[in-house]
Amino acid sequence: MTHKRIDLHMHSLFSDGELLPSELARRALVLGHEAIAITDHVDYSNINTITEISDAIDDINNKWDITVVLGAEITHAPVESIPELADKARELGAKIVLVHGETLNEPVVEGTNFASVNCKEVDILAHPGLITHEEAKIAKKNNVALEISTRKGHCLGNGHVANIARELGNDLLIDTDTHSPDDIITFERAIEIGLGAGLTKEEVLKATVDNPKKILKRHGINL
Template identity: 50%
Template sequence: MIDLHAHTFASDGELLHSELIRRAISAGYRAIGITDHADETNLEELVSRAVRASDAWKGTAKLQVVPGVEITHVPPERIPGLAARARELGALLVVVHGETITEPVTPGTNAAAAGCRDVDILAHPGLISRTDAALAAENGVFLEITARPGHSAANGHVAAVGRASGAPLVLNTDTHAPGDLISLDMAAIILEAAGLDSSEGETVIRNAGRLLSAIMAHGR
């Protein structure tokens, strides 16, 4: 399992970086992305922590720890600048907290993220429009199918719009607690529940590997 969206208690998760990493190893993960919630007030601290965690575990386990952030609840016009700054600070993975149906995310967030080449993943984008999905496809921004309750209620819509627009899809857990990590079998069930057939589901799983390779080879 490659999971490129997870949180520690550096933001609103329940686990230390080390425990998140250890639990991912125990669950048989190939890679975990550390993407705590960030805005202008904590970006430098969170990237620094994620980079230190990645460095500390480098070469000690068969797990790729990817340092990143999730840009969260910031005005859409500030997303490109924050994404670029995260890259400068050493984030290899930039996720944007999309317009989930469960939170009052500012309208226009999906469009700003989809149009930004410094963004890798638009997380839980809710009732994303075809226009925004097409923009994501144009810029290589992956739309997230999520395992997280609440956010996942829009998975079927995200899958359908992604299919229609050609936007790449990726499955993540948005882990906050120990029980949030999942197996590949559960991933397949979530993808099927989103309305994807087995071939499409396999493509989504492979997409995580494609994105991980691009991130590690080029800093995306």
């Protein structure tokens, strides 16, 4: 069976990405994507962006053969604000809520991973770096998926994330964190990156096919 790509972590120029939602969707469609989530960076300054791109997303969904999902990535916010920002994102229409995790690559506030896995409104903890056993256990209990990142720098923790997820049974995703056209990858490339992180073929398929579908289904999107 041939599978199509699903990427639940992408940025448009409504945060620091380079492309409009339409071009992002068009390029993803051409590279064989079945669904993408546009998850622009948000804090209290710009969380209303979620409503600004919803018309474009509806337009694309009505006319093209790709599912575009409205999302948000809570980024570098004070840890105490994460639950409230997640609720607000949901209220504004975000289907997929990510938090920008404690990557090895940026000075993300310590405690971000812990606050995120404890927030049931969070779907995905992006690039969770050196996530602890305790945090991974809570993530599992609260259905917060962990991300294997294909992005330069953020990917440095992938091996650790793959190991801990295997040990504790966390759901994994393989997402790009796309900011530029060249960041978008094919399904085959996602498989390679998962294998490179130490996942088995079976685990990679779960992370690229079953788990993203499971998250979308939870929010009423059936592919």
